[in-house]
Structures are given as structure tokens and as C-alpha cells.
Amino acid sequence: MLGYLIRRLFYAVLAVWAVSIISFFIINLPPGDYVTSYIAQLAIQGNIIGAEEAESLREYYGLDQPSYVQYLKWMNQIRQGNLGFSFEFGLPVNDVIGERLVLTMILAAATIVFIWIVAIPIGILSAVRQYSIWDHTFTFFGFVGLAVPDFMLALIMMYFSFVLFDFSVGGLFSPEYVTASWSLGRGFDLAQHMIIPIIILGTAGTASLIRITRANLLDELRKPYVATARAKGLSEWRLILKYPVRMALNPAISMTAYILPFLVSGSIVVSVVLGLPTVGPILLKALVAQDMFLAGGIILLIGWMTVVGTFLSDLLLVWADPRVKFEGR
Amino acid sequence: MQSPEPETVVTDEDTGTRPLLSVEDLQTYFFTDEGTIKAVDGASFDVYSGRTLGIVGESGCGKSITAKSILQIIDNPGRIVGGQVKLSSNGDASKNLLEMEPNGEEIRSIRGGEISMIFQEPMTSFSPIHTFGNQIIEAIRLHSPLDKEEAHGLAVDWLRRVGIPSPEQRMSEYPYQFSGGQRQRAMIAMALCTEPRILIADEPTTALDVTTQAQILDILQTLQKQNDMSIIFITHDLGVIAEVADVVAVMYLGKVVEIGPVESIFSSPKHPYTKALLSSMPTIDAAPRERMPSITGAIPHPQNRPSGCSFHPRCPSYMSDICGLREPDLVSIGTDQQASCFLYGRN
Numbered sequence: 001m002l003g004y005l006i007r008r009l010f011y012a013v014l015a016v017w018a019v020s021i022i023s024f025f026i027i028n029l030p031p032g033d034y035v036t037s038y039i040a041q042l043a044i045q046g047n048i049i050g051a052e053e054a055e056s057l058r059e060y061y062g063l064d065q066p067s068y069v070q071y072l073k074w075m076n077q078i079r080q081g082n083l084g085f086s087f088e089f090g091l092p093v094n095d096v097i098g099e100r101l102v103l104t105m106i107l108a109a110a111t112i113v114f115i116w117i118v119a120i121p122i123g124i125l126s127a128v129r130q131y132s133i134w135d136h137t138f139t140f141f142g143f144v145g146l147a148v149p150d151f152m153l154a155l156i157m158m159y160f161s162f163v164l165f166d167f168s169v170g171g172l173f174s175p176e177y178v179t180a181s182w183s184l185g186r187g188f189d190l191a192q193h194m195i196i197p198i199i200i201l202g203t204a205g206t207a208s209l210i211r212i213t214r215a216n217l218l219d220e221l222r223k224p225y226v227a228t229a230r231a232k233g234l235s236e237w238r239l240i241l242k243y244p245v246r247m248a249l250n251p252a253i254s255m256t257a258y259i260l261p262f263l264v265s266g267s268i269v270v271s272v273v274l275g276l277p278t279v280g281p282i283l284l285k286a287l288v289a290q291d292m293f294l295a296g297g298i299i300l301l302i303g304w305m306t307v308v309g310t311f312l313s314d315l316l317l318v319w320a321d322p323r324v325k326f327e328g329r
Numbered sequence: 330m331q332s333p334e335p336e337t338v339v340t341d342e343d344t345g346t347r348p349l350l351s352v353e354d355l356q357t358y359f360f361t362d363e364g365t366i367k368a369v370d371g372a373s374f375d376v377y378s379g380r381t382l383g384i385v386g387e388s389g390c391g392k393s394i395t396a397k398s399i400l401q402i403i404d405n406p407g408r409i410v411g412g413q414v415k416l417s418s419n420g421d422a423s424k425n426l427l428e429m430e431p432n433g434e435e436i437r438s439i440r441g442g443e444i445s446m447i448f449q450e451p452m453t454s455f456s457p458i459h460t461f462g463n464q465i466i467e468a469i470r471l472h473s474p475l476d477k478e479e480a481h482g483l484a485v486d487w488l489r490r491v492g493i494p495s496p497e498q499r500m501s502e503y504p505y506q507f508s509g510g511q512r513q514r515a516m517i518a519m520a521l522c523t524e525p526r527i528l529i530a531d532e533p534t535t536a537l538d539v540t541t542q543a544q545i546l547d548i549l550q551t552l553q554k555q556n557d558m559s560i561i562f563i564t565h566d567l568g569v570i571a572e573v574a575d576v577v578a579v580m581y582l583g584k585v586v587e588i589g590p591v592e593s594i595f596s597s598p599k600h601p602y603t604k605a606l607l608s609s610m611p612t613i614d615a616a617p618r619e620r621m622p623s624i625t626g627a628i629p630h631p632q633n634r635p636s637g638c639s640f641h642p643r644c645p646s647y648m649s650d651i652c653g654l655r656e657p658d659l660v661s662i663g664t665d666q667q668a669s670c671f672l673y674g675r676n
Contacts, residue, residue, distance in 0.1 A: 130405075222404065224454045230402045231448075232468045232519075233441035236432045243456045321458050322503050 008314075012307045019303035020078075020296070024071050027292045033063050034087045034290045061087060074293060083300070084293030088286060093297040097279050101301065103172055103190075104264060104278040107201070110194055112256055114202040115209055120252060123213025124245055130218060138210060145207035151269045154200045158274070161196060170275040172197070197274055201267055205255070212251045220244035246320065253317050257310040264302050347417060348375035349559055350399070350444075350527055355412035357391075357398045366631045368394040368407065370583035373659070374576075376527060381553070381560040383574030383591070385567060385606070387628055391583040392563045393449075396529045399561075400440050401431050416443065416527075442472040445520035449532035451512035455504040461488075462500030465519045472523040487518035491548055510541035514548065521552055527559045534569060546573055567610050571595060579603045582629070582639040585659065589666030599668035601644045638670070646672055 035057050039049050049057075058064045062073065074084055083093035126135040161167045171178070172193045177186045220226070221244050229239040268280040279298050286295035318324050357369040369391040376382050384392050397403050399414050409427055416439065417423040429436040440446075448454045455464060465484040469475060475483065481500070488496030491514040504512055513533060520528060530549065534542040550573065553560055562573050570577055571591060578588040579600065587600040598604045605624040615621075626643035629635055635642050641652035648671060657669040 224448055224450045225456045227397070227402060227404075228446075228448060228454045228516075229456070231400055231440055231446040233437040233439070233471050234467070235437060243459070246458060247456075323457055323505055 008311055012311060015307050016300065016304045020075070020300050021071070023299040023303070024074065024292070024296050025067065027287070027290070027295050028067050030290065032290065033058070034061065034292065035063060037288075037290050038087070061085075074296070078300075083297035086286070086291055086294040088289045088291040088294060093294050096294060097282060097298060097301070100277050100279045100282060103276075104280075105305075106190070107172075107194060107197060107276070107278060111198050111202045111205070114198045115205045115255075116252060118202070119206045119209035120213055120249070123210045123248075124217060124240070126210065126214040127217035127221065127248075128240060135214075142207040142210045145203045148203075150200055150204065150267060151273045153203060154196075154270050154273045157196050157200060172277055197270075197276055200270055200274070205262075209252055209255060212255075213248055216248035216251060217244055220247045223247075250317060250321060253313050253320060255313075256316075257306065257313040261302050261306045264298070347423075349378045349417055350376040350561075351413070351415040351417075351423070352376075352395070352399065353413045353415070355395060355398055355414065356410045357394050357403060357407055358410050359407045361406055364632045367583055367634065368631065369398060370634075371412070372580065372583065372585050373412075374578045374585055374588055376559050376561055377576075378526070378559055379553070379557045380575040381562055381573050383570040383577045384561065384563045384580060385565065385570050385577060386580035387565060387606075389628060389631065390580045392565075392580055393531050394583075395580070396446065396531050396561065396563055399426065399529065400444060400446060401426065401429070401436055402440070438472065441468055441520075441525070442523050443525055444527045444529060445523060445525040446529040446531065447513070447516045447520045447533050449535050451509050451516055451536060452504075454516055455512060457504050460501050460503055461507075461515050465500075465515070465522060468519050469522050483522060484518070487522040488515065490552070491515070491518045491521075492544070493518070510537055510544065513537060513541075513545055517545070517548060517552070521556070521558075524556060525558065527561065528553075529561045529563070531563045532565070533562075535564065535566070542569070549573070567607065579606065582631070582634060584639070584669070586640065586670070587666070587668040588659070589663075589668075593663065593666045597666075599662050599666060599673065600640075600670050601646045601672070602640045603668070605643075605645070646670075648672075651675060 035054055038057070039054060042049055055064070062070060065073075077084055081094075083097075085091075086093050086096050089096045122138050126138050129135055158170070172190055173186070174189050174193070177189045180186050221240070223244070226239065226244055229243050230236075232239075234242075264278070264280050264283065267278075268284050270276070271278050271280040272284075279301075283295060283298045285291075286298065352375070353373050355369050355372045356367070359366040359368055372391065372395050374382060374384075384395065386392050394403065394407065398409050401409065403409065412427065414426040415423040416426055426436060426439065429439075455461070462481065462484060465487070466477065466480045469480040469483055470477070473480070485496045485500060488499060493499055493511060493514050499507075507515065516533075528549075533549070534545050537545060546569065549560065552558070560573070562570070564570060574591045576588065577591050577594040578585045579594070579602065580586065581602050587594065587598065587603045589599075594603065595607065598607055602624075608622050609624060611621055624643055625645075629639070629642070635653070637651070637653040637655055638644070638657050641647050644652065647653075651671050655671075657671050659667040659669045660673050661667050662673050
């Protein structure tokens with residue numbers, strides 16, 4: 001067990017390191033660099049910069065060095081917990097994404113909990129009462145939920161919550177709390193503002209988890225061990241929850257691992273529409289501006305969290321299903 | 330461990346007592362989109378205390394559905410549409426299990442309590458993600474007021490009785506750590522730990538190799554004597570039936586076509602189907618390369634049940650003036666043998 005954990009940790013570090021190399025070099029692949037896009041931006045405003053000045057800017061940012069030197073320097077900073085400097089914001093990357101990262105993680109955790117709470121009971125009900133009116137209703141809404149683009153759902157919900165409840169959606173805080181320091185009131189304000197984003201971000205995941213739970217449970221309900229449990233005299237709901245549901249839950253656990261990267265990269269449009277201060281929109285901005293340390297830093301963090309998430313969900317799987325063994329134990 | 334009780338099996342049948350369990354005209358249909366399948370269509374038989382009733386028939390004849398109908402654990406879209414399953418309770422009037430609410434408390438106290446069941450697939454009949462201890466203790470505590478520790482002790486005791494080595498340690502193991510034979514032993518322990526009056530064994534040895542099969546049959550017979558328990562033994566294996574059964578019921582397309590003491594069934598079968606079934610058994614004195622006799626024709630599709638006697642298209646004694654037109658009832662032939670065939674009277 002301990003050996004397995006250490007080995008997993010080693011592979012995790014290796015994976016994150018690989019992510020850092022690939023992300024760094026891919027970001028550097030397009031022609032030009034941050035200075036190029038900076039000059040272009042200035043040109044739009046009518047300021048022309050001479051080649052000499054551009055050169056000195058490159059030197060200032062260290063962009064004149066070969067990319068492997070830049071990479072090694074970056075890695076050296078990361079070793080000290082510093083993700084580098086964002087050209088675009090003129091701030092250390094840590095400061096740019098600090099609170100956004102915390103908010104992204106809070107939102108991800110809440111979305112996962114929402115998906116579980118909504119999808120698992122509905123999936124169970126749909127399977128146990130297959131072809132009932134409930135099953136058909138949830139199947140219909142499940143497919144609608146899968147098919148409607150998130151950002152459209154976001155726009156619709158923004159409209160209705162504003163018109164019907166006079167509740168302005170957008171951002172995760174009311175104006176008076178945006179820059180305030182953490183307090184009970186700010187937390188409560190955050191919770192209130194998170195409801196709609198959670199529903200929107202969780203809809204697709206909920207719909208697919210309902211389908212997965214239903215399909216798995218239908219398979220499990222026909223297994224002989226269910227008949228055994230029935231023949232023991234267990235009540236129907238107790239036996240369903242104890243045996244087949246436990247078996248059908250594995251996908252819900254594995255799904256947890258990729259919710260976080262989805263929230264960052266897959267939901268940029270929703271985040272932009274809803275004005276969510278998550279890292280998604282920042283990543284988009286950084287990539288457009290070729291702000292490589294900011295983009296690289298975000299991708300590195302997401303990679304790291306995905307690896308950690310996968311690891312945690314693997315541990316959960318081992319706990320939930322004793323047949324899943326630690327390799328080489 | 331209690332010592333085996335002396336062999337005083339009361340033959341209730343001889344003393345004229347009423348049966349422990351009486352199945353009368355049981356009908357279980359499956360309502361599918363393609364039509365109604367009459368899986369069990371008028372099955373009747375009695376089970377006497379301490380004896381073994383063997384139910385034999387080809388695949389799809391409704392043996393297993395009959396067994397599951399007794400406990401009302403039919404899967405959707407199956408439904409019991411008629412008949413009675415009477416369980417006599419000590420001295421009192423008998424209870425009709427089919428009148429009980431399908432998942433109500435009353436029938437659930439009988440399931441696994443008075444009537445236990447073991448299944449064909451020892452590999453998949455246990456939950457793969459719960460320990461044996463968990464699953465057996467659950468069965469015990471459902472039907473007794475024992476606390477967890479007492480139930481644990483009883484479970485260990487039963488695992489030992491069915492011949493599982495180091496049972497204490499195996500309680501915390503999972504099904505994938507057991508062999509097929511050991512799982513079936515554990516299954517028997519789980520079914521019998523509540524000391525049921527009737528055990529329904531649905532092809533309990535079909536998935537096992539011959540040596541293990543013999544051991545399992547041995548365990549069942551020993552425990553039957555110790556607990557004075559009745560067994561309904563379902564199989565398609567006539568050899569196994571000959572070994573374990575006191576009374577044999579032969580089923581064909583959801584009906585009992587012949588029933589009688591095991592010796593009579595094997596020495597003088599009456600129904601043409603029983604005769605055909607017996608003659609298709611391989612014998613040791615067959616000549617080398619001799620073709621094995623088989624029943625002509627194939628089992629009809631369940632939705633396409635022949636009119637009249639459902640065996641008539643395959644029957645060597647087919648009588649054109651009656652067999653395809655009317656359904657025969659079970660009639661007594663000799664002292665305690667019954668068969669449903671017009672050869673023995675056109676009732």
C-alpha cells in the first residue's frame with residue numbers, strides 16, 4: 001500500500017513535469033512572442049515601436065534567450081513556488097490567478113456535489129422504475145440537458161433570473177463584496193451567486209451521469225446476486241441500495257477526476273458569459289496574448305490538479321470495489 | 330456444532346399428513362411487447378416434510394420460474410396470474426403465499442426464513458463487493474434477533490458445517506477469493522443458517538465439476554437429515570435427480586406432466602415425454618459409436634404453444650383424434666404416480 005502510494009506519487013510528478021514541458025513548448029510554437037503581440041496592440045493604438053526598442057523589451061523579459069533556457073529559468077522559479085511573471089497583467093502569475101484558482105476549485109467541488117446529489121437518485125429511480133412516467137420524463141430532460149449548449153442555458157437563466165427574481169446574475173459576488181476580504185457575509189454572497197453557475201455547469205454532467213447510472217443499474221439489477229438478496233428476505237429498496245447501486249456507482253467516482261479540467265477549459269464560454277472570475281477566461285486571454293508564463297502556469301496547475309483528482313478517484317474506487325487492487329501489492 | 334440427529338425421517342406421506350408446501354395450478358406469465366409467454370401454466374405439486382422433491386425438465390420448461398414464483402421473486406415483466414402456494418404453518422391453517430403483498434413484510438419473513446433458496450450460478454450469486462461475512466450475517470439478522478457478534482459466531486459455525494476450511498478467516502474475504510465449489514458451499518451456509526423448513530435448490534450443481542457436484546449433494550443430504558428439512562431440487566440432470574429425490578415432478582412447457590416416487594418414475598415412466606427423457610440418457614452399456622437417442626423435434630417457441638397436449642407434435646404415441654384438441658389433466662396411475670396423458674384414460 002505505502003509502496004503503491006509512493007510509486008503513484010512519483011508517476012504523478014513525472015506526469016506534471018511532462019505537462020509543463022509540452023505546455024511550454026506548445027505555447028511557444030506559434031511564430032512571434034509576447035512582444036510581437038504587444039507591439040501589434042500598440043500599433044492599433046497608433047504607437048509604433050522601433051526594432052531597437054522591441055529588442056530591449058525582449059531582453060528585459062528574457063525572451064531573447066533560447067526557449068530551453070527560458071524553460072529552465074521558469075522551472076527554477078517554480079521550484080520556489082513562483083509561477084513566473086505575467087506580461088499581460090504586469091503582475092506575478094501567482095497574484096493573477098490566486099483567488100481565481102480558489103474560486104474555481106470551490107465551484108468545481110460544488111458542481112460535483114450537485115451532479116451527484118441530482119443525478120444519482122434520478123438515475124436510480126429511472127432504472128428501478130424503468131419505462132415509468134418518471135423514467136420517460138427524466139430521459140427527456142436528460143437529453144435536452146445534454147443537447148443544449150451551456151452558454152445558451154446561461155443566457156436563458158440570466159434573463160429569467162433577472163426578469164422574474166430581479167437577481168442579477170454575473171460574477172460570483174455582489175459589487176460590494178468583489179474586492180472585500182473574506183468574511184461570513186462574503187461567503188454567503190458567494191454561495192448565493194454560485195447557484196446558477198453550478199446548475200449550468202452541472203447540467204451536462206448531471207444528464208450524462210443519469211444515463212450512466214441508469215444503464216449500469218439496469219445491468220446490475222438483472223444479476224443473480226440481486227435475486228439472492230431478494231430470496232434472503234431483504235426489502236426491495238434496502239437491497240437495491242446496498243448491492244446493485246454500490247456496483248453502479250463506480251462511474252460516478254471515476255467521473256469526478258475530469259470535472260476540474262472540464263470546468264477550467266471546457267467552460268470558458270460559460271465563464272465569459274456569466275462573468276465568472278474563474279481561471280478559464282484568464283487562460284483564454286493569456287493564450288491570445290502569448291503571455292506564456294501565465295498560460296503555462298495555469299495549464300501546469302490544471303494538469304497537477306487533474307493528476308491529483310485521478311489519484312483521489314482511484315483511491316475511492318479501491319475503497320468502493322475490493323476487486324480493484326493496488327497494482328503489484 | 331451439533332451432532333447429527335438420528336435418522337428418523339418421518340414419512341408424512343405414508344402417515345397421511347398434509348403436505349408442508351402445496352403448489353396448485355400455478356400460472357406465471359411474462360408480458361412482453363412481443364406477446365405473453367406462459368412460462369408456468371398450471372403447475373401443481375406437493376412438498377412433504379423432510380423429503381426431497383425433484384423438478385426435472387429441459388431448459389425453458391419453467392422450472393426456475395416455478396421456484397421463484399413460490400417466493401414471489403419473479404423479475405419484470407413476469408407476473409403470477411393464478412394458482413395457490415400453500416405453506417402449512419405448525420398446526421394452524423395454511424397460508425397462501427400468493428395472497429401476500431409481493432414485497433410486504435409477511436412474504437419477506439418467509440423468504441430466507443422458512444423457505445430459503447440457492448441458485449445455479451455460484452460465481453455471480455454473491456455480491457462481488459461485499460464480504461461473505463457481511464452477506465451471511467445479514468441473512469441471519471434478517472430472521473433472528475441475534476446481535477452482530479452472535480450472528481458472526483453462527484455464520485462461522487455454518488461455514489464450518491458446509492466444509493469451508495478456516496471459516497473465521499474466510500468471513501472477511503470476498504467472492505473472487507473463493508472457488509466455485511466453495512462459493513456454493515458458502516451459498517448453502519447462507520441459505521441454511523436461518524434453519525428454513527424448505528430449501529429450494531435451483532440447479533445448485535450445474536455449474537460445478539462432477540467431483541464438487543458430488544460433495545455439494547452430499548452436504549445437502551447430510552444437512553437435510555440433521556435439520557429435517559424439505560428440499561425442492563431443480564435440475565435438468567436425471568442422474569442427480571435419481572440420487573437426491575424422493576419424489577420427481579417432470580415439467581414440460583410450464584406444466585407438470587408426470588409426478589411420482591423416484592423409483593416409479595425411473596422404472597416405469599408413464600408419460601411419453603418422461604419415457605423419451607429417460608431414454609435419451611447415456612447408458613454405460615450402449616454399444617461404441619451408437620447414436621444417442623434424442624427426443625424428436627425441438628421445444629416449441631413459448632409463444633407458439635401447441636394446442637391440446639403441448640407435447641403432441643413430438644410425441645411418439647400421438648393420437649390424432651384427441652391429443653391436439655384437448656388438454657389432458659393429471660390422472661392417477663397406480664398408487665401414487667400421476668401423469669397427464671390420454672393414454673391413461675380420456676377424462
